[in-house]
Every structure is written in C-alpha cells, then in structure tokens.
Amino acid sequence: MTKKTTPEERFASLVEELTRLDGVEPPGTGRRFGSDALKADGHIFAMLSAGRLVLKLPRARVDELVDAGEGEHFDAGKGRPMREWFALDPASVLTWDGLAREAHAFVHR
Template identity: 60%
Template sequence: MLPEERFNALVEEFAASPGVSIPGEPGRRGFGSSALKVNGSIFAMISGGKLVLKLPHARVAALIGTGAGTPFDAGKGRPMKEWLTVTADDKESWLALAREALDFVGSAHR
C-alpha cells in the first residue's frame, strides 16, 4: 500500500473523532490543508511520502532510538523536537502512533 493510501486510511479512521478536521474540508488552504488536525492543530501529515506525527519530545527520542522513526526537519536545517518521521511501514504501527499523536495534540495538558 502506498503511503498516501495508508494516510487516507488514517483520515477515514479519525474522521468522526471529536475535534478532528480532515484534509479536503471546505475553507482549508495553505500549510496544513492536507493534514489531520485536532482542535485546529496538526497531529499527522504526509511529507515527502512519509508519515509525520507530533508526539512528546521524549517519545520522539525513544522512537528514533528504536529505529521506528527519524527526526523531522521542515526544511529549516534542524530537526523539530516534537515531530517524528515514521519509518515503520505497516498499517498497525501507523495507526497506533497516529492515535498517540491525536491524544498528545488533543490533550489540554501539553
């Protein structure tokens, strides 16, 4: 399955979740318009054909340490601390990590 197809499966999975905005909704343009958002903040997106998620810094470091991801650089020359490019290439990993990202970004305790 192509990354875009797997991302579309995530969109379908989270479409009915409270506070979640999906790509393609009316009025969404520019940066983040093709991302999954919760309460207006991005928690998952495709960049360069890879899934990118927002997670706690310690979790990002742990996943990089296990080889499940790499640092995400938004083209500014340095990695973003709370963003992970997922290297795991299976549907279950994508779904589990995307749920973590939704919970993290949607949490009022960040």
C-alpha cells in the same frame, strides 16, 4: 498476491478512520502549511510528507522512537529537526493507526 498500498492510500485510510474521533478535522481545511494534514482542535497531529507519516508527539516519545530506530526527527526543510515531530521510517513495523492515535491524544488534551 496481496496488493501493496501506497503511502497515500494508507494515509487516506487513516484519515477515514481518525475523522471519527472527537475534534478531528480532515485534510483540506485551510490553504497554508498543514492543509493536507489531520488536525485536532485546529492543531496538526498527523500528515504525509515525502511518503512518510509525520506525527506530533511529546519530545521524550519522539526521542524514544528515534533511539529505537523507528524513524527520525522531522525536518520541514529548514535544516533543523523539530523536537516534537517524528517521521516514521517506511520500514518500521509500528502501526500508523496506533501512532496517529497517540499523536491525537497529545494534541487533543
């Protein structure tokens, strides 16, 4: 029987993999919003929020993913979805690594 990994374990694996990329800072740098997020050149590109992977992507890509039913626009609790932030549905078959690399490329241009 295969052990199911938690979102926190999946994010930890993602952090381990992506901190090898140029300019990526691991979580724990800073004390404010985003201190638990992956950053590239000081900009957040991936984080875990309420057990969901949240990524910064181009607005058109976020709209495409939302339209495909893969997740939704991320709302940071202010009642207004953020245009360039995507919250991946836990049931999505899309890979965390692939989307996080897309987000890294978007932020690290």
